Amino acid sequence: MSYTRVEPRRISDVIMQQLESMILEGSFKPGQKLPPERELASRFGVSRPSLREAIQKLAARGLLVSKQGGGTYVSEQVGSSFSDPLMQLLGGHAEFHYDLLEFRHALEGLSAYYAALRSTPADKQLLQKRFEELTATYDAMDPVLEAEADAAFHLAIAEAAHNVVLLHTMRGLFNLLEKSIVDNLSSLFERKDSRPILYQQHKELLDAILEGDPERAQARSHEHLVYVEDGLLELSKQETRVQRALRRVQTAI
DSSP states (O other): OOOOOOOOOOHHHHHHHHHHHHHHTTSSOTTOBOOOHHHHHHHHTOOHHHHHHHHHHHHHTTSEEEETTTEEEEOTTTTGGGOSHHHHHHHHOGGGHHHHHHHHHHHHHHHHHHHHHHOOHHHHHHHHHHHHHHHHTGGGTOHHHHHHHHHHHHHHHHHHTTOHHHHHHHHHTHHHHHHHHHHHHHHHTTSTTHHHHHHHHHHHHHHHHHTTOHHHHHHHHHHHHHHHHHHHHHHHHHHHHHHHHHHHHHHHO
């Protein structure tokens, strides 16, 4: 009978796997600075040379970037597959915003569902904080500030879902999503009743997740996006009617 030889694992490989997992799960985000070597080695309970070797391996794979005298950072390229020129084209053409909204229906509905099932006390605390940050922007009446807070709230839901594919898809789309939300809010705020409705929708979505009701959370996410889509369609119809009326006036002169 033959046996497969069991090779002992190098400490640096174990550390590397731990760091990879932390990047995947979102504990370390693209562009985020890692703790100092001394602190990180202490947390892992390893020597600094073993930690340094693991960092060098991850840097060689493009996951980490070491800056001379400035520490080590998670590469900005992590999760950047949605930042190519095609995504910029999508963000720059309003006619494709409805396609993005349809995609958000699927993606955010699943995120809300699993967040309600899996969110930890720490996740719920962060969600509450993101919701409060969002509502704090209402007084500023600035769609850009509100869009940033809105997108951060939805990203926190994806983090609470504890599905790394969902999380990194959402994060990869974050800039495009944020632009979409700015455009949507700028249009929807032309309706005076829109902000209280959006507030209530976000609050009901948050409550469903905090109360651990996945079906209700998914339904609230769906209702929120249906409201946004219906509002944009109505505004688009109004704009079409205005432009039609202007053309008639101009041709009658």
